Amino acid sequence: NVPVLQELKAQYELHNNVRNEASGHFENALRVIPVADEMTQRQLNVQLEERWRGLSARISGIQTAVMDGVTGPDVLVADKLGILERELQELQASLEDMHGVIKSEEELCLYVERLQVLYSRVEHIQEELGRLGLLSATESERVGALLSTARHVELQVSEELEGAIVLRERLKALQTGLARVRRDHQRAGTVLDQCETSERLGSDVVEQALNNCKSVGEELVTHWQEIMTLRQLLHTLPTSLRVSVSPVRVERDISSVQDDHTALEDRCRQLLARLAARLALWRRFERQLEMVQQSVQETDYMMELLTVQGAVDYDRLLKATERLE
Known part of the structure; x- marks a missing residue:
């Protein structure tokens, strides 16, 4: 069979x-x-x-x-032609019966293998027809008709096989791309977690966290472009196959990744604002501290001058006080 x-x-x-x-x-x-x-x-x-x-x-x-x-x-030539003709009809029928919905990657791979087997068998039939030796006029006419039918079936199988392979490769590219974006989102979330823990630490740590948060924001822009490329690829899936492949699951996965991306962008934006405000507060504190330290140094210097001069001159003390104020 x-x-x-x-x-x-x-x-x-x-x-x-x-x-x-x-x-x-x-x-x-x-x-x-x-x-x-x-x-x-x-x-x-x-x-x-x-x-x-x-x-x-x-x-x-x-x-x-x-x-x-x-x-x-x-096997006699007449019997051989009958067998090849019957097999060619079965191949044609098998191709026409290829309908339905592909629900998984394994089913799609099996569909590709079925088409490859059909293609190999059609090629073999053509080779067998070409090997036949001396034939009568009736047999030659029959061989010509079978070759014509075989070429037609071969063309149909070839087109279907090419479309199925393209579909399989693009679906695989979509899955690979989605996995890559998910890994990138996971890394971005980890960096943001670290930045959040640095929010209440020293100014140097806050500054580094701010820079890291900015880097995450820039990377998220690139990730969004990758997601849009994947969605565009989804709309280029072959639709002329005899079988149909529902892209609902892949489209749902892309939408889920988009939602995760939007949440990361919002989180990054809010954290960036908090870190920038915290760093600005640190910078203000450091400027005020520096001014206080300068005032303390001036006070120490004036006290040393007054101590060196011995008795305190009221006018000089008044000027020093005004200067300190």
């Missing part, structure tokens, strides 16, 4: 990609994190790989058996 084999092949390719990715993560994790039972974990991984290789061999065997039944040397 070719359609069943195609679905099996698509499922296999999807999970094979997951297995390859998991295997890479496994090796990276063991290099980074010391694990007490590393040997046990590696043995379990080897067992998993062996089971997967066995599964791969079985699927390859089934595929070879099915293909031999279609294109084997003992």
Whole structure:
């Protein structure tokens, strides 16, 4: 059953990609994190790989058996044309039956794999038709018609596959961008937390907190531009596919990130105003303190002069007092 084999092949390719990715993560994790039972974990991984290789061999065997039944040397040309025509009709029907709503990333990846399997099979049919040797006039006409149909199906599958891949990549870019903005927001929130704890400390600490708060404000401007770019990317998702993908969840995530960003901007603006007012108060205090210190130094100097002169001259004392006032 070719359609069943195609679905099996698509499922296999999807999970094979997951297995390859998991295997890479496994090796990276063991290099980074010391694990007490590393040997046990590696043995379990080897067992998993062996089971997967066995599964791969079985699927390859089934595929070879099915293909031999279609294109084997003992199959008559008329029978071979009948088989290829029937398979081409099944491929066309499979493509036309591809409708519905994609609800998850895994379903979209499986859809891409199904299209890739269809595309490979259409290419194989064209190769088999091209290998046929001497044919009668009727058979040649039939082969030409099948090739024309195969090219038409190939074009349809190719366009659908290209659109599905673009959709998958753009959705992945949206998820990656949203994750990046969330990390940036988390870092900005941490810096603002530190600035708030510095609000009641010394002038140098308040000044540094003010500078850090200004930097956060500048970064938030860049983050907002990134959010707008993501929203624009959302509106460029392909809409001509046979299946539909609801962007509601992604749009909800973007709106949530926007709300978080607005809250951070308000918090940063209010904190910036408080820190600026606190630093201005510190600067005023320091100027007043400096004036007092200068007055104290002048007083000490006049007292020293009066002490050195011995007896206190009333006129000089009066002038010193006025000067101090």
